Amino acid sequence: MREPEYDFLIVGAGLYGAVFAHEAHKKGKKCLVIDKREHLGGNTYCEDVDGINIHKYGAHIFHTNDKFIWDYVNSFVPFNRYTNSPLANYKGELYNLPFNMNTFRQLWGISTPDEAKAIIAEQTKEYKDKIPSNLEEQALSLVGKDIYEKLIKGYTEKQWGRKATELPAFIIKRLPLRFTYDNNYFNDDHQGIPVGGYNKLTEGLLEGIECRTNVDFFKDRKKLESLAKQVVFTGKIDEYFDYRHGKLEYRSLHFEHTTLDQDNYQGNAVVNYTEASIPYTRIIEHKHFEFGKQKASVITKEYPLEASSDNEPYYPINDAKNTDLFNTYKKMAEQETTTIFGGRLAEYRYYDMHQVIGAALAKTRKLLP
Template sequence: MSGKYDYLIVGAGLFGATFAFEAKKQGKKCLVIDRRGHIGGNVYCEEVEGINVHKYGAHIFHTNNKEIWDYVNQFVEFNRYTNSPVANYNGEIYNLPFNMNTFNKLWGVVTPQEAKEKIEAQKAEAGIEKPQNLEEQAISLVGTDIYEKLIKGYTEKQWGRKATELPAFIIKRLPVRFTYDNNYFNDKYQGIPIGGYNVIVEKMLEGIDIRLNTDFFAKKDELEALADKTVFTGMIDEYYEYKFGKLEYRSLKFEQEQMDTSNYQGNAVVNYTDRETPYTRIIEHKHFEFGTQDKTVITKEYPSEWSPGDEPYYPINDDKNTQLYKQYKELADKEDKVIFGGRLGTYKYYDMHQVIAAALTAAEKELT
């Protein structure tokens, strides 16, 4: 070993922590660095008034993969939280995902057949045969009423673009249920780690060297010289100094407020689907863990266009960015001392269980 460590792991989020945990099991020595002052990446929780506040937006663990479920349960026990968000459209409350409760509130229908007939009539009236954009795709799936009240405003805020300018594929898997089921996810396993996500990452990184408040790019050569290989979970285009141009991302701004009430909105997640409300949702964190504290903490979530210095959250996987990423991936595939991972390193939207699965696959490939 030429360096002090086998692996320098850039980013203490789920991908980096999972890789580090697996590498340590194989007797490898890792140094994990992060430019933030804490481990955990975007799943980091901050305790406020005894409430685990999801500092970077709501994180709800869900998966159909029993292997991944068993894997995370070795670190922490999960509660029985079920994601059942509601939508607020100008003070009208609707259940999500779109289900019989939604249709009853919207149209007064009672049976699945009545709901289907209502949607089919609106789809026929719209007359869209080959959807060319998100708006046309959504209307062709659920009709005009649902689109106008529950999709259009929220989506345009989320992406910062008109629905007619967004690609149709973004919404092709829109969940529509003709049952009275408010469970947002279809996955078999779902919950929130008791004590917050920090418990998982802390246990993963137990006994591993960590440096926080460390900017990889400020000391790139020096840090990479410490290890034989680098696991990089930051932005792949930044790693290559944007030589082909900048990939695009959506960012988020958070406005957190502590309130002297035990229950502000009665639900962990409320989406604001009108265009005029500047935020997309309000999160009331205590409900993730069925909290009974006297006070509560809410967070308003404001989507924004990413620019350097902002935190990148969601890759914009349209044709232009996909082609640009391919150029960076060609460089990455030629690397023999750098492994790219996570949302930013692979320019792909991952849920938490997918990040962990990808890290386990990378670790298995690398370590066996």
């Protein structure tokens, strides 16, 4: 039998696959990266429209407390100083996020932390001694009626496609309340957007590595697997096993991109729409991620929906049923001797970008010390 041409066949050119390929390539391993899409970069892919980098698959804002990972990504492309400070629009009223003193002032007309704490304590007291049985009860016990009804309920029910009373409480284990006038959404030490877009990061990671797009692993699986000694699989773990025990459930998103003949549509990169009657969850205005001065602007409305064979899976539904099913597939994956599973779809978990990178680095350190 002929020796395989590659050390690793990497299925999926998102962050996990790209970081794994980069690190293996540095160690002298020969890698082939394939992706069924027509581009590299997975969901971080950006499309240039009138000089604006469009986050084609939703807003991606890099943030981390890990200095090593921050320096790692900046070694491929410098990141700017963008700070995520989203707004919530509820029936035309604007509120700052995350929940902080600006939010409380907008809700109640108060100005001091003690006043805000007193209102929240009054609104949550009847739930304090109860064990929440669903997301609604959990939210009410944490932040009270006003914040829940205006800023959480409608948005969450749209996002998950289910009533808040039907969602498990653990989805919101905590809701951070800041009693300072601080609109920075993330608490991390490092935050920003790649200068010139995320494609610069992908290009840096995959420089010198053979990559093929428009290649569906499952359409020519045996031939592709025969090309390499090991497979790094970043797709859906249930699909890898031909859905033998059933399909894992996901929520998906539909993106509606619109180019506008105006230089500034909403004055902010991210505005959430929290009322239930508006079908989209947020509007992204991409130029603000990179402080753009272009004459035009591009906005994207995000519509949540159930994942199907016709759309991309984004958010795992980590309820008891799906967790049990994933654990069945995980046990099967552990028996695979020539396939490595990694990334949000293969591990059926929500990953922030720095976590994906960290996981890929940890795996390559273990395999290629």
